[in-house]
Amino acid sequence: xxxxxxxxxxxxxxxxxxxxxxxxxxxxxxxxxxxxxxxxxxxxxxxxxxxxxxxxxxxxxxxxxxxxxxxxxxxxxxxxxxxxxxxxxxxxxxxxxxxxxxxxxxxxxxxxxxxxxxxxxxxxxxxxxxxxxxxxxxxxxxxxxxxxxxxxxxxxxxxxxxxxxxxxxxxxxxxxxxxxxxxxxxxxxxxxxxxxxxxxxxxxxxxxxxxxxxxxxxxxxxxxxxxxxxxxxxxxxxxxxxxxxxxxxxxxxxxxxxxxxxxxxxxxxxxxxxxxxxxxxxxxxxxxxxxxxxxxxxxxxxxxxxxxxxxxxxxxxxxxxxxxxxxxxxxxxxxxxxxxxxxxxxxxxxxxxxxxxxxxxxxxxxxxxxxxxxxxxxxxxxxx
Ligand SMILES: Cc1cc2nc3c(=O)[nH]c(=O)nc-3n(C[C@H](O)[C@H](O)[C@H](O)COP(=O)(O)OP(=O)(O)OC[C@H]3O[C@@H](n4cnc5c(N)ncnc54)[C@H](O)[C@@H]3O)c2cc1C
Numbered sequence: 159x160x161x162x163x164x165x166x167x168x169x170x171x172x173x174x175x176x177x178x179x180x181x182x183x184x185x186x187x188x189x190x191x192x193x194x195x196x197x198x199x200x201x202x203x204x205x206x207x208x209x210x211x212x213x214x215x216x217x218x219x220x221x222x223x224x225x226x227x228x229x230x231x232x233x234x235x236x237x238x239x240x241x242x243x244x245x246x247x248x249x250x251x252x253x254x255x256x257x258x259x260x261x262x263x264x265x266x267x268x269x270x271x272x273x274x275x276x277x278x279x280x281x282x283x284x285x286x287x288x289x290x291x292x293x294x295x296x297x298x299x300x301x302x303x304x305x306x307x308x309x310x311x312x313x314x315x316x317x318x319x320x321x322x323x324x325x326x327x328x329x330x331x332x333x334x335x336x337x338x339x340x341x342x343x344x345x346x347x348x349x350x351x352x353x354x355x356x357x358x359x360x361x362x363x364x365x366x367x368x369x370x371x372x373x374x375x376x377x378x379x380x381x382x383x384x385x386x387x388x389x390x391x392x393x394x395x396x397x398x399x400x401x402x403x404x405x406x407x408x409x410x411x412x413x414x415x416x417x418x419x420x421x422x423x424x425x426x427x428x429x430x431x432x433x434x435x436x437x438x439x440x441x442x443x444x445x446x447x448x449x450x451x452x453x454x455x456x457x458x459x460x461x462x463x464x465x466x467x468x469x470x471x472x473x474x475x476x477x478x479x480x481x482x483x484x485x486x487x488x489x490x491x492x493x494x495x496x497x498x499x500x501x502x503x504x505x506x507x508x509x510x511x512x513x514x515x516x517x518x519x520x521x522x523x524x525x526x527x528x529x530x531x532x533x534x535x536x537x538x539x540x541x542x
Contacts, residue, residue, distance in 0.1 A: 292480055307422075
């Protein structure tokens with residue numbers, strides 16, 4: 159992008175799952191947007207992503223589900239359950255967008271409100287200023303857009319997660335089952351992507367070394383993961399040992415407290431947030447990505463309904479309708495993401511090995527409020 163000043167209608171900050179899905183949802187409604195992504199290429203940290211029925215409903219609305227279904231095995235379950243390659247998901251979303259929608263290598267360093275027009279103004283790392291009518295912050299956990307709208311930053315959780323892909327030239331021995339092995343505070347989940355590719359994730363207590371540069375070193379990730387698996391079935395230990403080093407990630411877990419989600423504003427003027435920027439949560443129910451796709455569908459639906467009415471409006475009338483659309487979106491999403499974050503928060507309490515009290519509270523909360531622990535997958539975000 160050239161250095162200078164420019165004006166845009168809708169700017170989406172962040173070209174991850176949520177940013178791309180939001181741009182696509184808007185595009186399907188005939189609304190143009192510009193995605194700014196700080197990385198030089200689409201970034202798919204974490205290799206695999208479990209997609210549950212609610213996520214597939216959103217992908218159906220975005221029109222990309224049929225293509226994605228061809229890339230991964232269906233896992234027998236109550237509803238549609240598959241593990242997608244993250245990169246496949248991101249490139250499918252990006253390819254469905256008009257050319258030049260996504261601007262790579264564009265890091266937003268600040269956002270302010272124009273004192274005259276009260277429109278948001280974004281500053282990029284190279285000094286470029288972009289004045290936008292609407293800004294949608296899909297910039298993940300450490301979102302500068304959610305800081306601008308006044309949301310508390312996510313908190314660090316006491317566990318971390320390693321994830322990887324293991325390729326089996328002659329097919330893996332796991333069939334089409336999703337299995338979780340659990341022992342001594344370590345949980346290892348393992349499921350097929352295809353007949354030859356298995357995805358696994360491992361959660362364990364966080365150490366200070368996990369927060370250092372070691373977390374980017376595949377040798378370190380593999381070594382500590384294998385050490386954590388003492389006593390686990392040999393087949394799964396071998397799977398971790400044989401992981402492709404380029405497909406190995408270690409992440410500390412962060413979450414936004416459910417009470418922050420219940421009361422935060424999520425919108426300031428014509429700036430709003432979606433995806434992890436709104437509902438950062440620990441991955442215990444594998445819903446952050448699915449919920450981000452739902453956000454995209456609901457936000458585009460709310461915006462397109464109101465913007466249709468704005469055709470004959472002046473600047474102020476249009477702004478008012480935009481704010482109303484964003485408030486409708488926040489209202490529709492708040493309780494959905496509150497319950498998701500509460501469920502993951504309670505599961506997190508049950509994993510606390512320092513406090514028996516917290517574990518009891520977590521178990522009691524889950525029994526009382528989440529008798530059906532899978533009901534979050536029944537959610538339908540509705541038509542785009
Ligand atoms: C260990 C783990 C396992 C998970 N497993 C699952 C799962 O199985 N199923 C599931 O549904 N969810 C899962 N999740 C959650 C899921 O990964 C996230 O909810 C999802 O990736 C959120 O997408 P996003 O687009 O909001 O954020 P991100 O994927 O973080 O994308 C944000 C994008 O914004 C860009 N960006 C950030 N700041 C700026 C800036 N200033 N300027 C420009 N660009 C910027 C980043 O480079 C990035 O590309 C898991 C999460 C973790 C940590």
